[in-house]
Amino acid sequence: MNYSMNHRWLAAVTASAWLTVWMWRTPLESNMAVHMIIQVPLLIALGLALAVVVRPHEPRWFVDADWLGIPGIVLVVFGTSFWMLPRALDGAIGNPWIDAAKFLSLPLLVGLPLGLSWSRMPPLGRAFIWANFIPKLGAIGSLYLGAPVRLCAYYRLDQQAAAGWTLIIVAVALGISWFVVVFIDWPRHGSNLHRAGVS
Amino acid sequence: MTRGFLPLLVLVLAGGSSALAWETDNFRAFTSTGAQQLEIEHNPRPLPDVQLVDQDGNAFALSAYKGRTVLIDFIYTRCPTICGILGDDFARVKELGGGKSQSTPVDLLSIGFDPQNDDRDSLKLYGDRFGAAAPTWRIATTANVNALPALLKTFGVVIIPDGMGGFTHTSAVYVVDAQGRLARVLDPDSPPQLFAAALRTATP
Numbered sequence: 161m162n163y164s165m166n167h168r169w170l171a172a173v174t175a176s177a178w179l180t181v182w183m184w185r186t187p188l189e190s191n192m193a194v195h196m197i198i199q200v201p202l203l204i205a206l207g208l209a210l211a212v213v214v215r216p217h218e219p220r221w222f223v224d225a226d227w228l229g230i231p232g233i234v235l236v237v238f239g240t241s242f243w244m245l246p247r248a249l250d251g252a253i254g255n256p257w258i259d260a261a262k263f264l265s266l267p268l269l270v271g272l273p274l275g276l277s278w279s280r281m282p283p284l285g286r287a288f289i290w291a292n293f294i295p296k297l298g299a300i301g302s303l304y305l306g307a308p309v310r311l312c313a314y315y316r317l318d319q320q321a322a323a324g325w326t327l328i329i330v331a332v333a334l335g336i337s338w339f340v341v342v343f344i345d346w347p348r349h350g351s352n353l354h355r356a357g358v359s
Numbered sequence: 360m361t362r363g364f365l366p367l368l369v370l371v372l373a374g375g376s377s378a379l380a381w382e383t384d385n386f387r388a389f390t391s392t393g394a395q396q397l398e399i400e401h402n403p404r405p406l407p408d409v410q411l412v413d414q415d416g417n418a419f420a421l422s423a424y425k426g427r428t429v430l431i432d433f434i435y436t437r438c439p440t441i442c443g444i445l446g447d448d449f450a451r452v453k454e455l456g457g458g459k460s461q462s463t464p465v466d467l468l469s470i471g472f473d474p475q476n477d478d479r480d481s482l483k484l485y486g487d488r489f490g491a492a493a494p495t496w497r498i499a500t501t502a503n504v505n506a507l508p509a510l511l512k513t514f515g516v517v518i519i520p521d522g523m524g525g526f527t528h529t530s531a532v533y534v535v536d537a538q539g540r541l542a543r544v545l546d547p548d549s550p551p552q553l554f555a556a557a558l559r560t561a562t563p
Binding site: 221222224225226227230231234235237238239241242245246247248250251254310311312313314315316317318 | 360361362363364366367368370371372374375376378379382383388389390391392393394517519521522527529
């Protein structure tokens with residue numbers, strides 16, 4: 161198979177995976193932790209796959225304007241923040257149009273720019289993004305864990321606490337992995353801090 | 360810096376912050392409950408007329424409350440948790456003077472949303488637990504089961520299974536004004552505040 165055949169395959173697999181996630185949206189959204197830790201990252205991952213397909217055809221003006229990957233990554237930060245709020249989670253369950261907006265925006269406005277812009281971002285920029293994202297994830301986790309009231313109309317208090325725990329665990333795991341990559345330089349023992357953001 | 364960078368960055372910043380502002384009503388509401396409270400406060404919502412039956416078996420229409428202010432909560436009679444708190448809150452409001460006699464303009468109405476179990480006897484028992492007496496504090500359910508989902512939707516009440524055979528549900532207190540509009544959505548944490556809000560609605 162040649163290069164573009166591979167890409168066609170990847171595009172087809174991405175599209176069918178997207179449809180599959182859409183068809184399974186009710187069970188995937190019935191639990192808050194699954195909604196936040198599995199469905200949302202899955203949709204972002206589909207955008208990352210799409211970025212592989214799109215990259216050779218990236219328009220020249222965008223490559224120029226996306227200086228150091230900054231506009232693209234800023235878009236990613238906005239997109240992830242948007243879908244982390246309790247109101248967005250409720251909206252996605254209660255209103256199919258909002259859910260459709262989530263299914264479009266997470267791959268196209270988060271995963272795709274992440275895939276395209278990340279490689280343009282210098283290591284220090286990547287480290288900055290990681291160092292912001294990990295504590296933010298932990299903070300949102302502890303907010304959900306500590307809230308005495310339900311923040312989502314569609315989730316029970318125990319589900320909310322479980323989602324909080326899961327977010328904190330993911331944040332800690334990401335923090336440890338990042339630490340290992342940056343300071344111990346595992347798995348490629350021997351050199352550089354410049355892989356800091358790659359992990 | 361390269362050509363097109365600043366315009367693109369400005370576009371992303373403007374688009375992203377507008378999206379977040381739109382999502383949160385200008386950073387005032389981060390939950391769907393908060394959003395509903397804001398929306399109702401600014402745009403009181405007309406309510407459809409619906410026929411209800413109270414704990415004494417008497418039928419009445421929601422529109423019969425016109426001219427009086429009503430505090431409404433949604434409960435199910437088998438509820439082991441939050442409905443007890445809501446019931447206690449209404450009992451305190453009654454002590455303060457609401458839902459006690461026709462001389463105050465504030466009535467109380469608790470609507471049971473579990474038609475399978477909220478029969479007349481259960482509604483009566485629930486009411487007796489908290490000292491409710493019709494017509495100033497009715498414990499009621501819709502006369503026609505089919506009218507219930509639309510009523511819940513109008514009030515924005517969300518009910519989900521609690522995983523133990525019961526329900527987890529929106530536990531707000533709703534203020535319906537003298538024109539029969541849903542005027543306020545309140546957190547049920549302070550009975551004096553509930554009563555004060557109802558009185559403010561009654562005497563604008």
